[in-house]
Amino acid sequence: MASLLASYLRQAGTAHVFGYPGESVVEFMEATRDGGPAIVAAVREASAAFMAEGAAMCTGQLGVCLSTLGPGSTALLNGVASATLDRIPMLAISGQVDSSREQFWTHQVVDHNRLFAPVTKLAARLEPRSADTVIRKALRTATAERPGAVHLTVTTDSFGITVTGSENGARVPPLAPAATTLDFYGAEPLRQLSQARRPVLLAGGGAVRCGATAALTRLAERAGMPVVVGAMAKGVISEDHPYFAGVLDMAGHRVIWDLLARADLIVTAGFDSVELITPWQIGTPVLHVDTTPNTDQVYPAATEITGNVAAALETIDAHWYGAQRWTPAEVAAHRAALRQAWQDGYASGRLNPSEVVSTASEAAPAGTIVTADVGSHKIITGQAWVARAPRETLITNGLSAMGFGLPAAIGAAVSRPGTPVVCLTGDGGFAMTATELSVASRLGLNLVVVVFSDGSLNRIELHQQSLGYPLTATSVDRTDIPVLAESLGCDGVRVDSVTGLEKALDFRRTRPLVIEARIDPGQYSAQF
Numbered sequence: 001m002a003s004l005l006a007s008y009l010r011q012a013g014t015a016h017v018f019g020y021p022g023e024s025v026v027e028f029m030e031a032t033r034d035g036g037p038a039i040v041a042a043v044r045e046a047s048a049a050f051m052a053e054g055a056a057m058c059t060g061q062l063g064v065c066l067s068t069l070g071p072g073s074t075a076l077l078n079g080v081a082s083a084t085l086d087r088i089p090m091l092a093i094s095g096q097v098d099s100s101r102e103q104f105w106t107h108q109v110v111d112h113n114r115l116f117a118p119v120t121k122l123a124a125r126l127e128p129r130s131a132d133t134v135i136r137k138a139l140r141t142a143t144a145e146r147p148g149a150v151h152l153t154v155t156t157d158s159f160g161i162t163v164t165g166s167e168n169g170a171r172v173p174p175l176a177p178a179a180t181t182l183d184f185y186g187a188e189p190l191r192q193l194s195q196a197r198r199p200v201l202l203a204g205g206g207a208v209r210c211g212a213t214a215a216l217t218r219l220a221e222r223a224g225m226p227v228v229v230g231a232m233a234k235g236v237i238s239e240d241h242p243y244f245a246g247v248l249d250m251a252g253h254r255v256i257w258d259l260l261a262r263a264d265l266i267v268t269a270g271f272d273s274v275e276l277i278t279p280w281q282i283g284t285p286v287l288h289v290d291t292t293p294n295t296d297q298v299y300p301a302a303t304e305i306t307g308n309v310a311a312a313l314e315t316i317d318a319h320w321y322g323a324q325r326w327t328p329a330e331v332a333a334h335r336a337a338l339r340q341a342w343q344d345g346y347a348s349g350r351l352n353p354s355e356v357v358s359t360a361s362e363a364a365p366a367g368t369i370v371t372a373d374v375g376s377h378k379i380i381t382g383q384a385w386v387a388r389a390p391r392e393t394l395i396t397n398g399l400s401a402m403g404f405g406l407p408a409a410i411g412a413a414v415s416r417p418g419t420p421v422v423c424l425t426g427d428g429g430f431a432m433t434a435t436e437l438s439v440a441s442r443l444g445l446n447l448v449v450v451v452f453s454d455g456s457l458n459r460i461e462l463h464q465q466s467l468g469y470p471l472t473a474t475s476v477d478r479t480d481i482p483v484l485a486e487s488l489g490c491d492g493v494r495v496d497s498v499t500g501l502e503k504a505l506d507f508r509r510t511r512p513l514v515i516e517a518r519i520d521p522g523q524y525s526a527q528f
């Protein structure tokens with residue numbers, strides 16, 4: 001069964017499996033030796049799953065991770081849940097004890113199907129006689145809209161059993177969203193649109209998956225509609241486009257919510273409620289355009305167009321008539337107000353978090369992939385980083401697990417060789433995953449890590465402060481980050497000024513680089 005699974009993965013275009021070994025998966029790893037996919041060993045399973053998620057986010061293909069039974073599979077869980085909530089297609093594979101003992105043995109045995117069921121679209125077990133079907137089911141389930149994680153359990157003995165299947169390559173199911181199909185729900189969605197005077201587009205991950213950038217940009221220009229995007233869809237419209245109107249629920253979020261509240265219609269474009277952080281409290285009517293119906297009902301929408309998001313936007317465009325609803329000058333004024341909001345609390349002579357993001361964004365060569373971890377630095381990065389294309393800004397807003405940023409950057413760098421990758425991380429999330437730097441060093445990745453060093457779990461510290469509580473358990477123990485980086489085979493440097501940061505940022509690397517940016521967190525206190 002090991003070679004059948006390896007063969008399906010190759011046919012599905014999987015180049016890398018991110019994992020950590022155990023006896024139960026040795027047969028599978030051996031089956032990949034000739035012809036791949038390549039096994040990339042992480043320092044721990046939790047990071048391996050985030051590496052797979054990062055690889056899937058930037059390539060648009062299935063991410064694959066691997067663990068052994070029990071302690072391996074339980075460690076994998078966070079990244080698997082993350083893929084499901086972030087709507088990223090992932091196949092997570094775990095070994096299991098021999099089938100002769102699986103029903104009663106205690107040492108290291110947990111029931112994977114019960115463990116993974118709540119955090120996956122499907123948790124299944126490969127049996128020799130049905131493996132061919134179940135692998136196809138797993139591939140199709142992970143990639144079908146909305147995508148997410150599938151977990152497969154394989155017992156040690158069945159990995160060793162030879163089964164015949166699709167080695168000749170014809171049986172991998174389609175793995176992409178439908179190209180053109182559309183369904184209409186509710187009364188005359190297109191008329192609703194023509195009557196709107198202040199409509200705003202709200203784009204999300206579905207637009208990225210459907211490759212809707214050109215259709216979205218054309219519609220925004222023709223109709224004169226500002227485009228707000230979810231953090232996980234950054235770049236789906238270039239952020240230097242005159243109709244780009246900012247990122248929802250990142251820094252300066254009140255300015256964006258004001259725009260949406262003042263609109264007379266919100267047209268979603270593959271927007272998904274996992275892209276929200278604050279509750280939906282506005283009464284603006286919504287036309288829901290997505291690959292799936294509005295089953296979440298986080299916002300009410302009387303009309304829906306479902307199917308391929310690019311095709312839906314093209315249909316709207318084809319039926320559009322009348323003048324541009326917003327002028328570029330009006331959108332520019334909104335963007336200026338937004339910029340002012342995310343720079344609030346700026347202190348001259350200090351290293352402000354927004355400056356770290358802007359400086360890195362300006363220094364990064366075109367096409368650079370950026371990842372953010374989770375915390376106050378993510379909220380600033382989501383707004384201040386200038387994204388020009390989709391799948392280049394990798395942010396988790398579904399599970400929003402700390403410990404995502406560095407592994408996701410490694411996964412991205414592995415799967416897009418030669419592309420510069422920068423990880424923007426808090427010191428707390430960095431401490432969770434720093435030892436993964438040895439993987440980046442081992443593989444000679446073109447990776448720059450910028451640590452927002454503030455000695456605190458800032459996002460939680462601010463919450464304690466706002467409640468008037470003394471600070472408890474929210475400081476981050478200081479480590480000598482450059483020394484730590486050096487000891488893991490990377491270059492390391494500490495900066496406390498913009499000029500220092502500019503000098504340190506070097507994207508032509510043979511060794512990964514870690515920059516400890518000693519920031520003043522005043523902007524966070526002023527804004528969040």
Ligand SMILES: Cc1ncc(C[n+]2csc(CCOP(=O)(O)OP(=O)(O)O)c2C)c(N)n1
Pocket residue numbers: 373374375376377378400401402403425426427428429430452454456457458459460476
């Ligand atoms: C795995 C995990 N544990 C806890 C949290 C809750 N949490 C959200 S932000 C945050 C603080 C992050 O601190 P740091 O990495 O230093 O980033 P900063 O907020 O300082 O920018 C915490 C603890 C989380 N999101 N994920």
Ligand SMILES: [Mg+2]
Pocket residue numbers: 375426427428452453454455456457458476
């Ligand atoms: Mg911090």
